[in-house]
Every structure is written in C-alpha cells, then in structure tokens.
Amino acid sequence: MSKVVVITSGKGGVGKTTTAASIAIGLAKQGHKTAVIDFDVGLRNLDLIMGVERRVVYDFVNVINGEATLKQALIRDKRADGLFILPASQTRDKESLTKEGVESVIEELKSEGFEFIVCDSPAGIEKGAYMAMYFADEAIVVTNPEVSSVRDSDRVLGLLQSKTRKAEQGDVVKEHLLIARYSPVRVDEGDMLSLEDILDILAIPMIGAIPESGSVLQASNRGIPVILDDKSQAGQAYSDVVARFLGETVPHRFLEVEKKGFLQRLFA
Amino acid sequence: MGLLSYFKKQKQNSALAAKERLQILIAHERNAHHPHAPDYLPNLKSELMSVIRKYIEVSEADVNVQYEEGHQCDVLELNIILPEKQD
Ligand SMILES: Nc1ncnc2c1ncn2[C@@H]1O[C@H](COP(=O)(O)OP(=O)(O)OP(=O)(O)O)[C@@H](O)[C@H]1O
Numbered sequence: 001m002s003k004v005v006v007i008t009s010g011k012g013g014v015g016k017t018t019t020a021a022s023i024a025i026g027l028a029k030q031g032h033k034t035a036v037i038d039f040d041v042g043l044r045n046l047d048l049i050m051g052v053e054r055r056v057v058y059d060f061v062n063v064i065n066g067e068a069t070l071k072q073a074l075i076r077d078k079r080a081d082g083l084f085i086l087p088a089s090q091t092r093d094k095e096s097l098t099k100e101g102v103e104s105v106i107e108e109l110k111s112e113g114f115e116f117i118v119c120d121s122p123a124g125i126e127k128g129a130y131m132a133m134y135f136a137d138e139a140i141v142v143t144n145p146e147v148s149s150v151r152d153s154d155r156v157l158g159l160l161q162s163k164t165r166k167a168e169q170g171d172v173v174k175e176h177l178l179i180a181r182y183s184p185v186r187v188d189e190g191d192m193l194s195l196e197d198i199l200d201i202l203a204i205p206m207i208g209a210i211p212e213s214g215s216v217l218q219a220s221n222r223g224i225p226v227i228l229d230d231k232s233q234a235g236q237a238y239s240d241v242v243a244r245f246l247g248e249t250v251p252h253r254f255l256e257v258e259k260k261g262f263l264q265r266l267f268a
Numbered sequence: 269m270g271l272l273s274y275f276k277k278q279k280q281n282s283a284l285a286a287k288e289r290l291q292i293l294i295a296h297e298r299n300a301h302h303p304h305a306p307d308y309l310p311n312l313k314s315e316l317m318s319v320i321r322k323y324i325e326v327s328e329a330d331v332n333v334q335y336e337e338g339h340q341c342d343v344l345e346l347n348i349i350l351p352e353k354q355d
C-alpha cells in the first residue's frame with residue numbers, strides 16, 4: 001500500500017520544505033521506500049535543502065511532458081536507502097502541472113513499490129498547491145505560531161476538505177498539524193501563540209512541534225536535512241514526528257522552557 | 269506591580285490578542301467559505317446590527333452570525349459580545 005502525503009501551509013516560508021526533506025529521510029531510514037516530489041515549479045528548493053542540487057538532470061515537468069522517464073529524473077539519495085527525490089523544474093511555471101500528468105507520475109511511483117510519496121507544496125493556494133494536495137491521502141499542515149500563518153492554515157484545511165480527490169469521492173484526507181519555529185520562551189513571555197491556542201483554533205491533531213533552532217539554517221547551508229543532526233532539538237523533534245506518523249506513541253519534547261540559569265532565576 | 273511584571277503583562281496581552289482576533293476572523297471566514305451557507309447571511313447580519321445598535325453600543329466585530337450544518341438540522345447562531353460594564 002502506498003500513501004501520498006502532502007506537506008502544505010498556505011503561507012510561505014513556514015518550513016514546508018524543511019519538513020518534507022526531514023520526513024522523507026526519516027521514513028526511508030525506517031526502511032520505507034520513499035519518494036519526495038518538489039511541486040514548487042519555478043522556485044525549486046528541495047534539491048538544495050537535500051543537498052542534491054548538482055545531481056539534477058531532469059525534473060518533474062520533463063517527466064510529465066514525456067521528455068524523460070521517471071527513472072531518469074529520480075535522484076537516489078546516498079544517505080538513506082530507498083529514498084528518491086524528484087526535483088521541480090526551474091524554468092517552467094506552475095501551469096505545466098496538469099492533473100493527468102501528476103496523476104500518472106504518482107501512479108507510476110506506486111507501481112514501483114514506493115510506500116510513501118511525500119509532496120512538498122509551494123506556498124499559496126493556486127495551481128501548484130492545489131496539484132500538490134489533490135491526490136493526497138494524508139496532509140501535514142505546517143504552521144508557525146503567528147496570526148497570518150494560522151489563518152492561512154485554516155484556509156488550507158478548508159481546501160483539503162473540499163478540493164482533493166478524496167473529498168470529491170466523499171472520503172477524507174487525514175490531517176496532521178505540525179507547528180514549526182516554536183519558541184517556548186516567547187510563549188512563556190506571553191508573546192507567542194501557544195500550542196494550546198493554535199490547537200484550539202485549528203482543531204486538528206498535532207503530530208509535533210519543531211522548536212525554533214539555529215541548526216535548521218546550518219542544516220540548509222550544508223544540504224543535510226536537519227533530522228540527520230541528532231544532536232539538535234529540531235532534528236530530534238523531526239525524528240519524533242516520523243515515529244508518530246508511523247503510528248508510534250512518542251511523548252512531545254522541547255515544549256517547555258529549559259531550566260532557568262542563575263541570573264534568570266534572580267530576575268524571575 | 270513591579271516593573272518586570274508590568275512588561276510581562278503587556279506581553280501576555282499580545283498572544284491573547286492574537287488568539288482572540290484569530291478566533292473571530294476564522295469563524296467568519298469558515299462561514300464565508302461554507303458551500304451551503306444561505307446567501308442572505310450578510311444582509312441578515314447588517315440588519316441585525318442596526319437593530320442591536322438601537323439598544324446596545326456594539327462594534328461589527330462583537331456580533332457574530334454563524335451558520336453550522338448539522339446532521340438533523342442546520343443551526344444559525346447569533347453571538348453578541350456585550351460591552352464591559354462601566355464602574
Ligand atoms: N524550526 C526552525 N527553526 C529555525 N528556522 C527554521 C525552522 N524551520 C524553518 N526554518 C527556516 O525558515 C525558512 C523557510 O523554510 P522553508 O524553506 O522550509 O519554508 P517553506 O514553507 O518551504 O517556504 P516556501 O513557502 O517558500 O516554499 C528557512 O530559512 C528555514 O531555514
């Protein structure tokens with residue numbers, strides 16, 4: 001059985017690509033044959049975050065147009081067995097993604113025995129985002145603890161419930177909320193929406209919260225998805241997300257302010 | 269109240285304000301995108317507003333008209349936040 005998972009958000013820059021890269025690596029490391037597709041046609045970035053930018057020859061649109069075979073376009077990841085990356089085209093626009101084209105690629109991946117097909121959605125709610133979510137069985141909605149991001153996530157949840165193939169068939173896309181760039185200190189100060197606030201408003205189950213962490217930037221700089229940095233909190237939080245996605249019960253971590261130092265206690 | 273706790277209070281307000289604004293806005297938007305919401309809702313709301321204002325001083329944001337589709341019946345919910353008592 002294959003599962004199509006879309007990583008989506010509405011708002012841009014909230015951590016979708018970071019999440020798609022880490023989850024794809026995590027799933028493959030757990031022994032699941034996984035493909036991750038960059039739907040951000042025209043602004044491809046997944047290749048950079050995954051560190052395979054120099055190995056891109058053909059892309060998603062080439063495959064849809066029959067200019068390359070899927071086998072030729074898939075980039076095999078050297079760090080995780082069974083992980084393949086399908087980059088987006090840098091030169092075309094999102095109109096190159098047709099429903100039939102996307103469907104044929106997804107069907108071929110399924111028939112090749114891919115267990116998970118992770119779709120990294122572009123920002124917005126236009127064609128690219130629509131194509132990324134249309135064939136999804138499950139959705140990970142990435143939100144930042146910030147008003148505009150939460151509002152956009154709510155919009156996207158509405159689309160998942162109405163504009164997907166599952167919805168058209170009277171079925172539901174399973175929704176997970178992933179809160180990225182969470183800062184317990186700022187929540188504690190009353191300056192940032194808390195997990196409870198966000199869950200209250202969006203009312204879908206949370207698969208995890210990724211703390212705001214400098215190691216995410218370092219990971220992108222090096223092209224090594226942060227989940228592979230097992231010393232960083234963000235990396236560990238992503239490992240937990242993968243475990244939960246695979247059905248394990250894992251307690252949430254890094255949601256509380258760390259023990260205060262002497263100076264902070266003095267002023268508390 | 270110490271200076272530090274004063275600042276802390278100020279900040280608490282910002283997350284709280286964010287949450288309250290979002291709750292109102294999102295309830296509103298969910299309505300707008302509701303596929304079966306009756307199209308008289310906006311008119312109903314503005315007429316309700318003028319009636320309510322005859323008696324109470326409320327702003328647009330304090331009046332919330334919500335349409336919910338249920339299994340047995342649909343529900344039209346009217347929520348008015350009354351102004352705080354002056355004392
Ligand atoms: N947990 C985190 N801590 C710190 N920085 C983060 C975190 N998650 C993401 N970022 C940073 O946020 C920025 C946007 O991340 P990313 O590219 O993954 O977002 P995106 O949602 O895919 O953006 P787009 O909508 O443009 O595709 C990047 O600079 C990334 O390093």
Ligand SMILES: [Mg+2]
Nearest residue numbers: 016017040045
């Ligand atoms: Mg992205």
